[in-house]
Amino acid sequence: xxxxxxxxxxxxxxxxxxxxxxxxxxxxxxxxxxxxxxxxxxxxxxxxxxxxxxxxxxxxxxxxxxxxxxxxxxxxxxxxxxxxxxxxxxxxxxxxxxxxxxxxxxxxxxxxxxxxxxxxxxxxxxxxxxxxxxxxxxxxxxxxxxxxxxxxxxxxxxxxxxxxxxxxxxxxxxxxxxxxxxxxxxxxxxxxxxxxxxxxxxxxxxxxxxxxxxxxxxxxxxxxxxxxxxxxxxxxxxxxxxxxxxxx
Amino acid sequence: xxxxxxxxxxxxxxxxxxxxxxxxxxxxxxxxxxxxxxxxxxxxxxxxxxxxxxxxxxxxxxxxxxxxxxxxxxxxxxxxxxxxxxxxxxxxxxxxxxxxxxxxxxxxxxxxxxxxxxxxxxxxxxxxxxxxxxxxxxxxxxxxxxxxxxxxxxxxxxxxxxxxxxxxxxxxxxxxxxxxxxxxxxxxxxxxxxxxxxxxxxxxxxxxxxxxxxxxxxxxxxxxxxxxxxxxxxxxxxxxxxxxxxxxxxxxxxxxxxxxxxxxxxxxxxxxxxxxxx
Numbered sequence: 329x330x331x332x333x334x335x336x337x338x339x340x341x342x343x344x345x346x347x348x349x350x351x352x353x354x355x356x357x358x359x360x361x362x363x364x365x366x367x368x369x370x371x372x373x374x375x376x377x378x379x380x381x382x383x384x385x386x387x388x389x390x391x392x393x394x395x396x397x398x399x400x401x402x403x404x405x406x407x408x409x410x411x412x413x414x415x416x417x418x419x420x421x422x423x424x425x426x427x428x429x430x431x432x433x434x435x436x437x438x439x440x441x442x443x444x445x446x447x448x449x450x451x452x453x454x455x456x457x458x459x460x461x462x463x464x465x466x467x468x469x470x471x472x473x474x475x476x477x478x479x480x481x482x483x484x485x486x487x488x489x490x491x492x493x494x495x496x497x498x499x500x501x502x503x504x505x506x507x508x509x510x511x512x513x514x515x516x517x518x519x520x521x522x523x524x525x526x527x528x529x530x531x532x533x534x535x536x537x538x539x540x541x542x543x544x545x546x547x548x549x550x551x552x553x554x555x556x557x558x559x560x561x562x563x564x565x566x567x568x569x570x571x572x573x574x575x576x
Numbered sequence: 577x578x579x580x581x582x583x584x585x586x587x588x589x590x591x592x593x594x595x596x597x598x599x600x601x602x603x604x605x606x607x608x609x610x611x612x613x614x615x616x617x618x619x620x621x622x623x624x625x626x627x628x629x630x631x632x633x634x635x636x637x638x639x640x641x642x643x644x645x646x647x648x649x650x651x652x653x654x655x656x657x658x659x660x661x662x663x664x665x666x667x668x669x670x671x672x673x674x675x676x677x678x679x680x681x682x683x684x685x686x687x688x689x690x691x692x693x694x695x696x697x698x699x700x701x702x703x704x705x706x707x708x709x710x711x712x713x714x715x716x717x718x719x720x721x722x723x724x725x726x727x728x729x730x731x732x733x734x735x736x737x738x739x740x741x742x743x744x745x746x747x748x749x750x751x752x753x754x755x756x757x758x759x760x761x762x763x764x765x766x767x768x769x770x771x772x773x774x775x776x777x778x779x780x781x782x783x784x785x786x787x788x789x790x791x792x793x794x795x796x797x798x799x800x801x802x803x804x805x806x807x808x809x810x811x812x813x814x815x816x817x818x819x820x821x822x823x824x825x826x827x828x829x830x831x832x833x834x835x836x837x838x839x840x841x842x843x844x845x846x847x848x849x850x851x852x853x854x
Contacts, residue, residue, distance in 0.1 A: 351593045376674040381706050437764040449792035524780030526828035527802040530821045531647020537604050
């Protein structure tokens with residue numbers, strides 16, 4: 329095991345435990361980790377933009393005598409004029425270019441790939457019903473049933489958010505059905521989010537467990553004892569903050 | 577009884593945090609594994625898309641995520657990289673997020689060392705590409721105008737791994753591992769336009785918004801979070817990171833279900849007792 333890997337393990341385990349210590353109560357160790365995270369992120373992204381964008385896309389071509397990066401670089405620099413109220417208008421040119429470019433690029437492809445193709449694939453199983461040779465296999469029937477459920481759910485949900493007419497009569501029925509479709513969606517989304525969060529927690533715990541071994545000089549147990557000791561001492565000093573259960 | 581229920585309903589949330597931690601930690605410490613994982617059609621489609629590629633084909637892996645979602649996406653990328661190397665399929669790794677480069681290098685180097693693969697011949701790191709819209713649009717015209725060199729500065733066309741590749745259409749399968757909306761861009765700006773095989777791996781939170789692409793056949797299949805990785809591992813008969821993690825995730829789910837049921841039962845019991853008192 330290299331020295332840098334051991335140092336990395338101690339830093340990773342320590343910062344993870346510092347962040348998790350917030351679950352007990354707010355404390356200086358959490359603040360240290362939080363501020364470090366913000367600072368390191370800012371520094372990291374600055375170097376990324378400097379060395380992965382500015383140097384290869386602007387500096388190196390200009391150094392090689394190519395002049396084409398001048399215009400985009402100028403457009404980029406003029407964006408900074410936004411910071412000065414008197415000269416903020418200069419930045420409008422860059423923003424106009426970006427908005428025009430963005431809209432021109434994204435609107436046609438988004439309409440095709442996220443609207444037309446989705447509508448087409450939704451109605452395809454229903455089109456199969458009107459064909460000369462109707463397929464009565466289990467898979468085909470299930471596909472038609474799914475398409476019908478999807479279509480009814482889609483129409484009901486769209487009508488639920490139609491506020492130009494009072495939800496009475498037919499609209500009342502469709503709105504009630506839409507509530508059930510929405511509840512199923514929210515339930516599924518909640519369940520899948522919980523699964524995702526547990527997977528992330530598993531990732532941290534699996535790493536903490538790895539760092540608890542002898543090859544990492546028992547980073548996790550030693551740092552855990554340190555955090556517990558600090559929390560006991562910190563709790564003894566500060567009592568003015570209510571526990572988390574009372575902070576809701 | 578009434579007092580116990582009232583106390584339990586006001587339980588300190590830190591006890592629930594502790595129970596959750598134990599539910600996740602116990603399977604890790606005792607190597608518990610969950611039996612009977614069912615493989616979804618979507619995962620099978622991704623597996624078949626890679627498995628059906630002939631030897632010498634190319635898999636392009638786009639690591640469009642950062643360490644915050646690594647536990648969900650790393651295992652699926654890992655097992656797919658192993659699958660590709662096992663089948664002697666060349667691997668190209670790229671990223672539209674800067675931290676993705678380090679994750680890709682760590683993952684592929686580890687697998688390459690284990691499976692005796694050579695840099696430049698069997699795999700290559702293309703590096704970070706900041707403007708993904710331009711890159712995705714240009715991939716279909718000339719791959720080398722987006723990546724003239726690899727991440728180490730070597731002329732990309734001079735590497736044996738790039739033989740036979742001019743545009744993205746020459747790549748057997750493209751996999752996008754993402755926790756954000758990069759898949760939308762991959763579909764809209766590249767795969768729909770140039771018609772190459774695109775698959776995806778995404779986080780659980782992102783999964784519902786990506787699934788419609790499977791239904792419309794705009795992507796070959798979708799690996800959903802840790803479970804998707806575990807399903808792929810079971811198809812490859814490989815006991816990897818995702819399979820190990822599924823026990824922890826399942827234990828966590830059981831705990832949440834138990835707590836929801838218990839809390840509802842206690843609320844009902846409390847209500848029942850109040851009515852009886854009246």
